[in-house]
Amino acid sequence: MENFVVSARKYRPDSFDHVVGQEHITTTLKNAIDNNHLAQALLFCGPRGVGKTTCARILAKMVNDFDDNQSNSLNIYELDAASNNSVDDIRNLVDQVRYAPQYGKYKIYIIDEVHMLSNAAFNAFLKTLEEPPSYAIFILATTEKHKIIPTILSRCQIFDFNRIQVKDIANHLQKIASQEGIEAEEEALHLIAQKADGALRDALSIFDLIVTFSSGKKVTYQDTIKNLHILDYDYYFKMTDYLLEENIAQALLTYDEILKNGFDGHNFLVGLSEHFRNLLVCKDSATVQLLLVSENVQKRYLDQANQASVSFLLSALNIANQSDLQYKSSKNQRLLIELTLMKMAHIKAAVNLTKQPLATEELKKKSELKSDTETTEEKSTSPDNQVAQESKSDIPVTHQDSAPKNFSLRSTTKITDLKQILDKPKQEDEQEVESEVEKEPKQEDQPFTFEELKDSWEAFVNIKKQEGKDSEVAVLNQEIELDESDLITIKFINDVQVNFFEGLRTDLTQFLRQKLKNNNINIESKVIQGESKQMLYTPKEKFNYLAEKYPDLKTLKDKLGLDTDF
Template sequence: MSEEFIVSARKYRPQTFDTVVGQKSVTSTLRNAIKNNQLAQAFLFCGSRGVGKTTTARILAKTINCFNRTEEIEACEVCESCKSFNEGASLNVYELDAASNNSVDDIRNLIDQVRLAPQLGTHKVYIIDEVHMLSNSAFNAFLKTLEEPPKHAIFILATTEKHKIIPTILSRCQIFDFNRIKVKDIADHLAAISVKESITADPEALHLIAQKADGALRDALSIFDQIVTFAGSNITYQNVIDNLNVLDYDYYFRVVDLAQKEDIPNSLLLFNEIMEKGFDAHNFIIGLSNHYRNLLVCKDVRTSNLLEVGEVAENRYIQQAKEVDSPTILRSLGVLSKTDVDYKQSKNQRLLVEITLMQLCSLKQELEKKNP
């Protein structure tokens, strides 16, 4: 019988503070709090989806109750408390999804549980996900318990929308803001998973998946699974752009080259080829704006680390940035930004993009007229 498939987001969910990706400042602070026995009784974890809020909450819950923590303040994974947690049978961790349990009765049931002391370990940890979904009356019912909980109770609230949480709740919590995860960190994590899964993956392909995930590791892992299903154990850059319907960055390099040569006919033909492949013209404009932005950050060594692309693409950007001067890049960005704003109001969107390409091809002439 074949082994049951488990999605990567679950299979490779971090189990220790050390393995949480891209949230070093948060995990270091939490470790120090456990080490110095200075744990707050209520935490609020804020951040966009897929950045590790619930994962970190679970690791914190497990580590607090571990009987013999390591010197690095990590859970030992072998004591009775860790084993019951890993098997999903721990009575010390109570998870509530506020999206579907947001009434006063749900919170009252939680408050009744809070009074009970833990049977094993020192603390009972209550993780409330999507806490901003609680109704106003549920928030109010929760206030007193959050302000004066029993000594054994710790609350970890997680939310993607901090601005929806009432100030009286915010003032009772220690707030941790989770960062969007950097493209490089996601790509490195995917590379490590590829090795474990015996998958050969082109670094450019992993970078593209990481960019598409937009700072959410869970999204990146879902896309990665999708590509593996599509391409098997050999992931190439071409596989990724075919499967995700992403425009190959090679097109943007060609557009800039044609603009430099002031070649309007071939620019329009290239755009026609892009349209015939089924790509959205607005996404093309946004992608081209991003391309010019990348050329600009390559101009200075101090800003070059803002370039979040693979090594092969980076070398191409550096090369092309030498060929286009800064005033041309800035004027191009101005033209593209205006097109981006005007696009939705335009009655003839294709013509708008074609005029934009013509303008990009004519910028050199304009600049020469201004600075003869």
Template sequence: MEDYIVSARKYRPMTFDSVVGQHALTTTLKNAVKSRKLAHAYLFCGPRGVGKTTCARIFAKAINCENPSEDGEACNACESCKAFNEQRSYNIFELDAASNNSVENIKSLMEQTRIPPQVGRYKVFIIDEVHMLSTAAFNAFLKTLEEPPAHVIFILATTEKHKILPTILSRCQIYDFERMTVGNTIAHLKTVADKEGITYEEEALAVIAEKADGGMRDALSIFDQAASFCQGNITYQKVIEDLNVLDADNYFQIVDDALQNKVSDIMLLFNNVLKKGFDGGNLVTGLAAHVRNVLMARDEQTLPLLETSQQQREKYHEQAKKCPVNFLYQALKVLNQCDINYKQSSNKRLLVELTLIQMAQITQPEDDTGAGRSPKRLKSLFKNLMKSQPTTAALQVAAAEKHAVSPRERTQPKPTETVVQASSPAVSATNTLEKAPTKPLSNVNIDTLGFTFRGHRAQVNRSEEPKTEQFEVDTTQERHFTQDQLETSWFAMLVRMPQELQVLATRLKNVTPRITEFPNIEIVLDNQIILTQVASIKPRIKATLAKELNNGQINIDWRVAQGAEVKKLLTKRESFEEMKKENPALARLCQTLNLDMS
């Protein structure tokens, strides 16, 4: 009985033409052999299992072949080719940099380069996994790599090109190997299966190719595993069972149910998937890939982007005919968002279920009021409430716009104007709206309001009283106020300023208004910049203070501080020391209790 050899070794390419999926690179190497225009150093880089080391061996054999063919292939008949095939060549050396990565190993290699080849033209050194060399070993390798003897050629291979020093990269011809396409992998697996006498289903080979993720060696290893499990008859059902892959029919079923808004069926299917031991994240990523494939299958131009079997491609195309484009776009969006949030979620199952529910409701009609099916119903109810029950704030803003046209003409509001009596709920809000301006709240210019810094909550609370809310300031009021009341109202106004004025409000908190000759107020600012920023809201500040102090006769004088009036900004400790100087009682208390700032 012959010893068993895995397919990855048994069917390893021996010529450039038998290398799968790297046509451009193999053509370049064959042309270099034909023209005898050989570089002194090559770097083969790319993902695992795509043929880097294999191509290095084929290239090394072709370089030393005594009678290469017209297309650059080795003859396999000369002494050099026979020696290589029988693994007894003294001109081709392979070094594993993962286990020989020290300076001493590189120095030993350099010693071997001095000896010319006994048979053939070149000594070829293949260094695999070259990125594993230490920095010191790379530096020791630099000079020889740049100017090797005429009879030496280096072929470096790596899966991690970014780990190699730029000084090494600049001395090599770089060849980037591509991942294997699903089509190329399926074709090669068919060839291997035919040679081994194994029957197969093309869908089963497509699953193996997708699982290999572009690596031919991985694909052949999985193929051997599936062939052993299936006992020479590789079927789709047995392959997904052996590889523990979620059946693609689940994805087709979910999309079909989502188009029909069958949330319950999708939830049951998801539960069955979890019972089989699959993770919810696998379902989300697989479903996202499926929806993407369906989207690609809608257009004949994008059909080549589907890396799958012909039978599976037809199924995608059939489902694409039933799916609206907007549904596919929205489904991809929600699935991608779920994939992003999946790792951070503490309740992963609920996250996936909500995502599937959202996906199932994309095509839900907006007027569908089925039991708990459409979240759009909440939006429609909200819109109806807004239409039938206008808020007090909207009416007040409309009234303010009307009054802002001519403040001097303000008199007691007429009953037909926008006066809202909270104590009379029977009043028709609809009739009131017809009499009030209907300009949307989002289009109101806040600068037209006589009083703007008072919060909406306070307005609503006061609207419970049976009186008319007015925004203008009554200039006939002359209520007396103290310096403390002025400072309190000033600070309260700054706290209520809108978000876009928070920076200016913070600066104004360091300013203290002073009563000069009642009711005149003087506000001294630190610099001209602040005065310029305040210019646009001076009327609003005056109206706010007049409202808070119940005095419409106040007059505010704004100016910039002169000389000694500019106050130094104190730290917290300096402020504390000033307080103790101004208040001896505080100083004695701190001394008695041994208090100090931390």
């Protein structure tokens, strides 16, 4: 039986041209070698599996003009800092640097996971890294640049590796599948690329797993979602269709099927939010490129995006986000998700309900116009019509002026369309009209005294005390004045207090108007000009202040030998 070689090793790039998704790094390194501008200390940073160590090995071969058969030359040293992170390990490396290469131009030292070195090891490495021999090149690789001490960073030329794009990973997997004679579906490769999260090595490992799982050297979408235990796109498309149709029953049954298949409710909620995000991205042609799926799936997203409004998607995302935050603390997590789906199914009805007031206003205008027309026709048939016509030339009269003040109220509250919208019985409408007509006239503003004002003011302050808002209580406890026009003036010692008070002005004014039954009350703030009170902070300042008021206190301190600096 032949020894199996995993794809991550079998298809490891042997030149910069074969490195995937890091063109900004490979181009810079090739130019540096061609122009003889290569630094002697390089730091490769980035996520796992994006090609840091691979680029380091390719660079080591290129600077020495080695071919593939000489890639394991003694001129290239690799050190795993995860397991060799002590001071002695670094000292052994430094001792090797002293000797010039026996073959080739340079000795290359590749230190992987360099952030694992101890502080003592870093310090032992500083001098050599700052002034290496002309034949030595150090290549450091790490996934956590923030853990490397600044003195090391300042001595290195830093290269930041990017996460590899989903499209680039999928294309690379397609090339490998063609070379291996494996039939692979495009959706499956895109799904593997998404699951790899920007790491090509992880994508190749998943690819090998799916090939082993499948029969007949095929990589299908169904085999991929089964093996990786991923919720199918179809569930999210179906669920969204049910929510748009306001079909709560099918939405709940679909969620039950998802749970029976062994999927976690939280993962479903996160996936549904991602689905809504993709639909929202499809609403604008400029953002469609942010959709990281295959072309076939992208068409399905575009079709469903045309059926869902932006208001629905934004509301659904907001509801899903709230449920996501509440999921871990919920005692009945299934019920939480089901309530979330019910809310989403009623989004369209809620949006339509918010539009009803606009329709109601239009109906009112039409009804008023119709009522005014009928009133005009009745007047034209009355005996007094001739007198009205004679005076028409002298006094212009419009349709609105000819109707009584309360006429529009009666006509608009009993229109048939409004009754259908609000679903009210006819008797309730008539009772509401009568209650509107029988309302008492507005009461006049009641006079009040300064003492009554202080009592009401104190009542508002007590409310703030009960709410635990001590800062607002401190601002309100200031001197106030009242003039004859019911204008209240509150005095402050600086502008900071005034700005803080502006946030309380509206609530306080409304409270006082209701409490004192006077809508003419207004409040203005005023900064008192003059010296502000001296604030005492240290014990010495406090003692000197008291000693000025009570001279005997200083004498007592001297007799007792006390010290104010405590």
